[in-house]
Amino acid sequence: MPHSYSILLVDDDPSIADLLTRSAKQIFPEASFTHVSSYAQAARYMSDLTGKGPRLVLLDINLQVGLSGLEFLKLIRSHPQGRFLPVVMLSSSREDVDTIAAYLAGASAYTQKPDSYAGWKNYVSKLRTYWYETVTVPQLWFERDDDETDFFQ
Numbered sequence: 032m033p034h035s036y037s038i039l040l041v042d043d044d045p046s047i048a049d050l051l052t053r054s055a056k057q058i059f060p061e062a063s064f065t066h067v068s069s070y071a072q073a074a075r076y077m078s079d080l081t082g083k084g085p086r087l088v089l090l091d092i093n094l095q096v097g098l099s100g101l102e103f104l105k106l107i108r109s110h111p112q113g114r115f116l117p118v119v120m121l122s123s124s125r126e127d128v129d130t131i132a133a134y135l136a137g138a139s140a141y142t143q144k145p146d147s148y149a150g151w152k153n154y155v156s157k158l159r160t161y162w163y164e165t166v167t168v169p170q171l172w173f174e175r176d177d178d179e180t181d182f183f184q
Contacts, residue, residue, distance in 0.1 A: 037086055038085055070097045077113075092122040112171045115171055122143065
């Protein structure tokens with residue numbers, strides 16, 4: 032089955048990308064993950080987009096290098112196309128203050144990182160059910176205008 036559902040994963044833990052990719056091969060074969068590990072890499076990825084953008088962003092709230100996931104979320108929401116891009120926060124935090132901060136910054140959802148492979152498989156199954164099968168997510172198109180300042184810089 033072709034990969035038809037592009038997901039941007041922004042997380043500084045490479046094992047998360049591995050767990051998601053392995054789980055998706057079985058449960059969400061339509062998904063194609065692009066993994067970046069920092070605010071700077073995520074901003075560069077978005078800045079370089081030409082054509083179809085991701086259908087969903089999975090964003091770690093606590094990136095260890097540079098600016099936080101919340102800062103990247105604010106950047107996405109300030110872009111004309113980014114306002115329509117669903118962003119699901121990933122966190123190991125169960126603190127209300129983090130959940131509230133994520134929603135105030137414009138998160139579409141706030142989720143807990145599972146602590147086992149079985150938990151990740153369940154997580155991916157729910158991602159697929161909700162974001163792929165249940166809701167309608169628009170396909171966003173991005174284009175660069177070399178005459179203007181690079182928005183995501």
